Amino acid sequence: MSFDKTTQSEETLWHDYLLSKSPATRESIILKYAPLVKYVAGRVAIGLPSNVEFDDLVSFGVFGLMDAIEKYDPSRGIKFETYAISRIRGSILDGLRSNDWVPRSVRQKARELERICSDLENKLGRSASDQEISEAMNISIQEFYELLSEVSSTTLSSLDELWMVHSNDEDSVRVLDLVRNNESEDPLHQVEMEEIKSTLASAIDYLPERERMVIALYYYEGLTLKEIGEIMEISESRVSQIHTKAIFRLRGRLNRWRKSYTEI
Incomplete structure (x- = not known):
């Protein structure tokens, strides 16, 4: 811009x-x-x-x-x-x-979806399909798509969410803040930053192709969901659903990284 x-x-x-x-x-x-x-x-x-x-x-x-x-x-x-x-x-x-703009019930559904996506990926060793996720949640595929639309607003923070390095806000970083600081002399902090960037890059590469494309077009090319829909020849609401799934998968992988990292 x-x-x-x-x-x-x-x-x-x-x-x-x-x-x-x-x-x-x-x-x-x-x-x-x-x-x-x-x-x-x-x-x-x-x-x-x-x-x-x-x-x-x-x-x-x-x-x-x-x-x-x-x-x-x-x-x-x-x-x-x-x-x-x-x-x-x-x-x-x-x-x-x-301002607590998202109802508590929607946040609860979002957390449950994130947990199931993470559990399925661990179990299957790959990204779960829409059908597999809906079956794990005991809902129909149509209800799953409706759920994605309902919780999509909870993913607006998406890749700019605070990823916790340790357990308090002072040790948090934003993905877009992960820029080299030439004055930094803390090697541990440097290693942590590189680990987060590497984990996020790996998590994005692990996404299904359509989800990876939406992430690339939205965050790296700066396109709107409507513009992405025109490129992919799908509706804007469908792009929103794909984006939501991608974010929940990324959150699940990064959350597992956080847990394994803090246990070291």
Whole structure:
């Protein structure tokens, strides 16, 4: 995603702000990257219940943008857009979680689906088919698809969810935060980060082809579910179901990795 050039270059804006911390310069940076907030909010909004207002997502995202501006370090060689997207998305997700927008019954169903997907994969040594999952849940295949649609909103955090390295939030990382820090001298932390990235990459490679394609098109190519549906020649709701299945499979594999890692 690109943004319009301002009268000041990006480098000049950041140079001035880091030197002066001027509120006026900070405001200029916020205005420059405001479209990024709407872009991220638009992607998060996909699959959310109709009672969630888009303006609320934007409001949550602005706080993330402001946090990103305060914490951004150009010397790390990371583009601000890359860094800010993670912070904006995280702020939106935190705002949604704090408002408890998903009913408890839906979260319970989501946890049960995640558990069954994980158990079946362990037992079968491969990804379970839709039929196998529905049979394990004692529901029809049609009821399974309806369940996927119902719990799809719980997967919006998906690959940006906090993956716990240890047992508390201070030791957590976001997938999009797994960027090399040249100033880090903690070899254990470096190893943990590499392990998480390797495990996630392996989990994605292990997905069935259609689910792997949806993940690639959505997260790496930045397409919407509607655009993915047009490419794959299936409905947007079907893409949403495939995405939901993929996320639950990934969660199951990463959860098993966490347990095995913490037992070491």
